[in-house]
Amino acid sequence: MPMLPVEHDDPINAKLLAISEDKIEGFVREPFEEIAERSGVDVDLVMARIAAMLRAGTIRRVRQTLLATNLADGALVAWKVPEDKIDNAFDWMFQRDPFSGHVVLRSTDTVTAGSDYKLWTTVKAPHGFSLREHCELLSKKVGAERFRLMPAKGIFTLGVGHVRRKTIEPGSKADQPAKMIPVQVVDLGENEWKVLLTLKREFTAEEIRSIPWAGRAKEAGVSLDEFYRVAEQLNARKIIGRFSTFLEHVKPSVGGIRVTRFNALFHWAVPPGREIEAGGEVGRHHILTHCYWREAGPEFKNVNIMAVAHGTEKQLLLEHKAAIDRHLHSTGIPVVYTNVFWGGRSEIKPSEISPQVYREWLREMTS
Numbered sequence: 001m002p003m004l005p006v007e008h009d010d011p012i013n014a015k016l017l018a019i020s021e022d023k024i025e026g027f028v029r030e031p032f033e034e035i036a037e038r039s040g041v042d043v044d045l046v047m048a049r050i051a052a053m054l055r056a057g058t059i060r061r062v063r064q065t066l067l068a069t070n071l072a073d074g075a076l077v078a079w080k081v082p083e084d085k086i087d088n089a090f091d092w093m094f095q096r097d098p099f100s101g102h103v104v105l106r107s108t109d110t111v112t113a114g115s116d117y118k119l120w121t122t123v124k125a126p127h128g129f130s131l132r133e134h135c136e137l138l139s140k141k142v143g144a145e146r147f148r149l150m151p152a153k154g155i156f157t158l159g160v161g162h163v164r165r166k167t168i169e170p171g172s173k174a175d176q177p178a179k180m181i182p183v184q185v186v187d188l189g190e191n192e193w194k195v196l197l198t199l200k201r202e203f204t205a206e207e208i209r210s211i212p213w214a215g216r217a218k219e220a221g222v223s224l225d226e227f228y229r230v231a232e233q234l235n236a237r238k239i240i241g242r243f244s245t246f247l248e249h250v251k252p253s254v255g256g257i258r259v260t261r262f263n264a265l266f267h268w269a270v271p272p273g274r275e276i277e278a279g280g281e282v283g284r285h286h287i288l289t290h291c292y293w294r295e296a297g298p299e300f301k302n303v304n305i306m307a308v309a310h311g312t313e314k315q316l317l318l319e320h321k322a323a324i325d326r327h328l329h330s331t332g333i334p335v336v337y338t339n340v341f342w343g344g345r346s347e348i349k350p351s352e353i354s355p356q357v358y359r360e361w362l363r364e365m366t367s
Contacts, residue, residue, distance in 0.1 A: 004049060006056035008247055013049055013058075016041045017245065020050065024243040027064065027199075027235040029228060030210065031243040043210075050245055051205040058247065062203040063350065065241035066196070071186065072124040072353040073131045075151040076294060076306070078117035079144045089119055089142035094347045097138060098361060099124050101351035106265060106341040113339070114300040117148065120265070120341070124351040126358045127185065137365060150294040150306075154180040154276065156283025157291035157307070158241070168286045170316070171323035178283030178291065180276050186239060194220045195230040196239070197354060246348075261312045263343030266321055267296070267303040268328070269336040278305050278333050285327070287311075287320045301337040314342075 008017055016039040028034050032050070036043035053059040081089045086105070094103045101122040108115040123138075125131040135147050156178040188196065198216040207215060217227035234240050270278040275293045283291035288307045296303035307324075311317045321340060328335055352358070 004052040006053050006058050008053070008058055012041060012045070013053065015039050016046050016049060017247065020046075020243075020245040021247065022242060022244055026242065027231045027240045028243055029213065031212065032208065032210065034243075047208050047210075051208040053245075054203075054205045054208070059245045060348075061246045061350075062208065062244070063201070063246075064199050064243050065350075066200055066353070067181075067239055067241050071188070071196075071239060072126045072351070073129075073151065073185075074122065074124045074351070075131055075149045076292075077121050077123050077135055077150065078114065078148045078296075078300075079119040079121065079139075079142075080117050080146040081119050081142060081144045085143045086119055089144065090345065090347075092142050093119075093121050093138065094349070096141075097123075098352035098357065099126075099134065100138075102346070102348050104263070104346045105344040107344060108339060108341055113337075114148075114296070115341075117146075117299065119144075122351065124353055126353055126355040127187070128355055129358055129362075141365075148297055148299055150296055152183050152292045152294055154182055154279060154293040155291075156180055156279040156293070157288045168320075170287075170319040171327070172286045173327070174284040174286070176284065177277075177280030180279055180283075180293070181238075184238075186237060188239075191222070192230055192234060193354070195222065195227055196234060199231055199234075199240075200350070202350075262310065262314050262317055263346065264309050264311075264317045264321070265341040265343065266307045266309065266324070267300065267337075267339040267341065268305040269301055269303045269338070270305060270328075270333055271336065272304075274333055275304050277331075278328065281328055281331050281333060282307055282324055285320070285324050287317075300339075303337065303339070 005013060008014065016035055019039045020035045023038065024031055024034055032047050033043050036046045050059065050062060054062060090103055090105060093100045104120045105118055106120050107118060123131065123135060125134045132149060135149060139147055198220040213227055214224055217224045220227060268278065268282065279291060279293050282305055287309045289310060291307040293304060294306050309317055309320055325335065325338065
């Protein structure tokens with residue numbers, strides 16, 4: 001059998017990735033059929049290509065995402081770590097803490113507010129456990145001097161879609177402002193947790209086939225119909241995110257091709273009371289993969305709107321940022337302060353959210 005193309009810019013791969021990265025919303029019984037239908041690529045070819053890209057490392061994971069902000073207390077955390085300890089701190093957070101997701105070293109072009117906070121992570125603490133206590137424990141483990149917790153107060157944009165975003169022009173935006181998704185806490189029963197934990201596990205290349213949830217239902221100890229019922233119920237309760245193929249966008253592929261080179265975290269401080277309006281106007285811009293209302297505090301000049309964009313050219317990302325700034329000005333929203341933190345070394349993994357896993361981890365860390 002001939003080798004299938006595995007680079008993201010192969011025409012057929014690009015066509016299906018434009019859908020599979022972030023267009024399959026909620027829980028879908030046959031996600032690969034949905035990708036095929038919406039991309040116009042035959043379903044057997046969709047499955048073969050995704051499996052081949054996953055094996056080659058072009059796709060780093062295939063999984064059902066969750067709106068975990070509703071299932072666990074989460075925050076973006078900025079860490080001030082002595083220079084001689086920062087690499088070890090990075091490794092420890094990535095390798096030893098299953099509740100840390102994104103681990104990124106960030107820098108600014110000039111010395112600005114908060115530029116001495118170089119290690120940035122996303123952290124989740126399952127319900128019943130303290131996010132602050134978790135970070136205090138991490139702080140002791142890695143020798144951090146300070147940390148700043150920035151939980152999301154609202155979500156305006158959350159998606160990946162790197163292939164789709166490659167051709168977006170600065171200033172390209174939706175017709176309407178982004179609507180804010182509030183962060184709400186939900187409680188789950190034992191059966192729901194059982195289904196959820198199998199649902200969210202990453203797919204192996206062998207699992208990329210029709211009726212992909214049959215094996216997960218068996219693993220959860222329920223019938224396929226019951227699995228569908230619970231998953232669709234979780235979807236209705238806004239706990240399910242999307243079915244997604246995540247590209248390796250940090251490291252080059254086996255063929256040396258990069259999906260992106262630069263990762264920019266944009267900061268804006270707008271007057272208190274204007275956060276929802278400002279987040280809606282920022283979040284409508286197509287280039288952004290994430291946009292949140294987070295309170296960064298005095299260390300970061302009271303920034304309250306944050307957004308992330310990726311690209312292959314730094315100057316082009318700055319042009320996107322300038323277009324968003326002009327749009328905010330045109331809508332009459334005052335920007336008190338703004339900045340850009342650039343991502344350097346970076347590792348990404350899904351954050352664990354299971355209370356049971358947390359109890360076991362905590363026992364191991366404190367014994």
